Amino acid sequence: MKNIPLSFEFFPPKTADGIANLRETRKQLAVFKPEFFSVTFGAGGSTRDRTMETVYEMQAEGYDAAPHISCISSSKEEILELLVAYKEQGIKRLVALRGDVPSGLVSAGDFKYAAELVHYIRQETGDWFHLEVAAYPEVHPEAISAAKDLDNFKSKIDAGANSAITQYFYNADAYFKFVDDCVKHGIDVPIVPGIMPIYNYTQLARFSDACGAEIPRWLRKRLEVYADDLPSLRALGVDVVSNLCGQLLSAGVPSLHFYTLNQAGIISTIINNIGLDSKP
Numbered sequence: 001m002k003n004i005p006l007s008f009e010f011f012p013p014k015t016a017d018g019i020a021n022l023r024e025t026r027k028q029l030a031v032f033k034p035e036f037f038s039v040t041f042g043a044g045g046s047t048r049d050r051t052m053e054t055v056y057e058m059q060a061e062g063y064d065a066a067p068h069i070s071c072i073s074s075s076k077e078e079i080l081e082l083l084v085a086y087k088e089q090g091i092k093r094l095v096a097l098r099g100d101v102p103s104g105l106v107s108a109g110d111f112k113y114a115a116e117l118v119h120y121i122r123q124e125t126g127d128w129f130h131l132e133v134a135a136y137p138e139v140h141p142e143a144i145s146a147a148k149d150l151d152n153f154k155s156k157i158d159a160g161a162n163s164a165i166t167q168y169f170y171n172a173d174a175y176f177k178f179v180d181d182c183v184k185h186g187i188d189v190p191i192v193p194g195i196m197p198i199y200n201y202t203q204l205a206r207f208s209d210a211c212g213a214e215i216p217r218w219l220r221k222r223l224e225v226y227a228d229d230l231p232s233l234r235a236l237g238v239d240v241v242s243n244l245c246g247q248l249l250s251a252g253v254p255s256l257h258f259y260t261l262n263q264a265g266i267i268s269t270i271i272n273n274i275g276l277d278s279k280p
């Protein structure tokens with residue numbers, strides 16, 4: 001049995017049913033004794049209140065909860081208000097992001113890139129927060145080159161980020177190469193693989209095209225066959241993602257971060273498949 005830290009990412013639910021479902025999901029995932037649960041933040045602050053409420057509820061249940069903060073189209077005052085609230089609440093970890101630029105955005109706000117947000121958080125709150133940032137083993141879609149993207153990633157670490165969580169990927173070599181390149185660039189923070197289980201092919205394909213994560217051709221071709229057969233698609237997905245996690249664990253990754261889409265079943269199966277023990 002192996003034993004490494006795990007974390008699970010949720011989105012803030014909108015409805016009473018969604019809230020009840022998330023309570024059940026985190027109860028099921030809590031058996032794996034995660035290091036923290038994180039909660040996403042809609043671009044432009046669209047989920048601000050729901051992200052806060054979800055985080056506070058998890059914290060009240062005794063879990064370490066990490067809110068995401070995205071800075072695009074926000075003012076410094078708005079970000080500071082969030083930081084003060086989270087600090088007062090005793091939150092110790094944040095996932096600091098730029099966010100995706102909403103269509104029709106008129107003003108970018110006071111921050112253009114996530115490195116500026118990291119710098120601002122350090123300036124205003126010192127070392128209070130452990131800061132996670134995003135990393136892209138398969139290169140962020142807006143980057144002009146892989147080399148520039150790596151430089152831009154380094155600027156977030158230089159601004160004071162403590163660790164990174166990657167965009168999801170299905171090709172372990174992309175992650176290994178990225179980590180090697182980071183080491184060559186003097187980046188020495190933990191780079192935690194973000195793991196996306198396969199729930200639904202159409203949704204995954206659309207999302208992957210938008211965020212620059214690649215579904216390898218061999219996998220696309222196999223998943224396409226099961227477009228109308230959810231049980232078979234999920235069984236294949238569990239196999240593929242369990243294999244990927246196995247490769248990552250063998251290579252000694254520092255931790256695994258799961259994108260849950262607020263569901264526990266598939267992830268629990270994957271974690272059990274790869275023989276991870278609950279932390280003591």
Ligand SMILES: Cc1cc2nc3c(=O)[nH]c(=O)nc-3n(C[C@H](O)[C@H](O)[C@H](O)COP(=O)(O)OP(=O)(O)OC[C@H]3O[C@@H](n4cnc5c(N)ncnc54)[C@H](O)[C@@H]3O)c2cc1C
Binds near residue numbers: 142
């Ligand atoms: C783990 C994880 C969690 C996420 N959670 C959320 C969430 O909760 N809410 C949400 O809205 N989105 C979320 N995202 C998505 C993320 O906001 C998008 O991928 C967004 O497009 C980039 O955010 P970033 O923080 O990586 O931006 P940045 O690090 O600012 O990078 C964005 C782009 O700008 C480039 N760049 C950076 N600095 C410069 C510079 N000085 N000059 C020129 N180019 C530059 C980079 O190379 C990159 O292409 C998440 C992503 C990950 C991996």
